[in-house]
Amino acid sequence: MSDRLPHEKGFHISWDQIHRDSRALAWRLDKHGPDGGDWRAVVAITRGGLAPAMIIARELDIRVVDTISVKSYDHQTQAQATVLKAPQADIMGTDGEGVLIIDDLVDTGKTLELVRRMFPKAHFATVYAKPQGRGMVDSFITEVSQDTWIFFPWDMALQYVEPYRGT
Ligand SMILES: O=P(O)(O)OC[C@H]1O[C@H](OP(=O)(O)OP(=O)(O)O)[C@H](O)[C@@H]1O
């Protein structure tokens, strides 16, 4: 039990770091499609999955890229996960087999649970994972503790900080 606010245990990720971690995820997924072959398509779970999905599609030379829009948080408050936009049916096939579905992170696993129900044979990959949602993801790069809030570079800006020995 902690009286810390979520942002007080923060894992701050730079553009460089997410680029490296997304590349590492791509290399791990290479030639792991059906029968050890290539993936047919990349689907990003927007909005957070867009940047990692772009990097992965580039690394693996996948040109078929689509999105699924799932909204589950208002800032740091979790709400019911809902699908606002589905990917193209001809890309997904009946069950998503051969498709890589990418998100920036899995936290409680609610978002992936919803998308998995729609496409049970797709491969689900995130760059970061928290323990509660780890069972929902097939591949990930870095695990952080459940009480850590991950701050992504698209939500941050460079700013002045007071020196350690303040005035
Ligand atoms: O495992 P869960 O507990 O479901 O949480 C993970 C999801 O929450 C965040 O998305 P969010 O719904 O905040 O939307 P965004 O990607 O547009 O920021 C994050 O990008 C994941 O998609």
Ligand code: HPA
């Ligand atoms: O730790 C997090 N960081 C950013 N967005 C999130 N959405 C769920 N958990 C997180």
Ligand SMILES: [Mg+2]
């Ligand atoms: Mg998201």
